[in-house]
Amino acid sequence: MHAMTPLAKRTYTLLKTVPAGRVTTYKALADALGTRAYRAIGQFMKHNPYAPAVPCHRVVSSDGTIGGFNGGITKKIRLLRAEGIKISKNSIIDFPTLLFPFPAS
């Protein structure tokens, strides 16, 4: 087992609460965790030691575009579509509605 930094562990734990058919963003995760490390969170997703238990494919960019994925965004799009999420031109259809609201602290 590799040593897991506290922020990485909290990020994975929080992400697991996002249900299928909904999405979140790098920023929303950071915000809910009380940090501004959006970019670091992108790195955590890239590593994602718990895939597919941790649904990193449900994390997209703040503007509703797909963002990145280890192995290619095509795969990410396929996974999202399999959950009923519609995508066109690399952006989520009806993005604000599908965005999962984290419980307020």
Next chain:
DNA sequence: TATTTGACCAAGA
């Protein structure tokens, strides 16, 4: 210890 690197973001041009 210092520097570089990102699956980012917001604001400008």
Next chain:
DNA sequence: ATCTTGGCCAAAT
């Protein structure tokens, strides 16, 4: 609408 720039923070080198 597309592209650039500066800022942000944790990890890796």
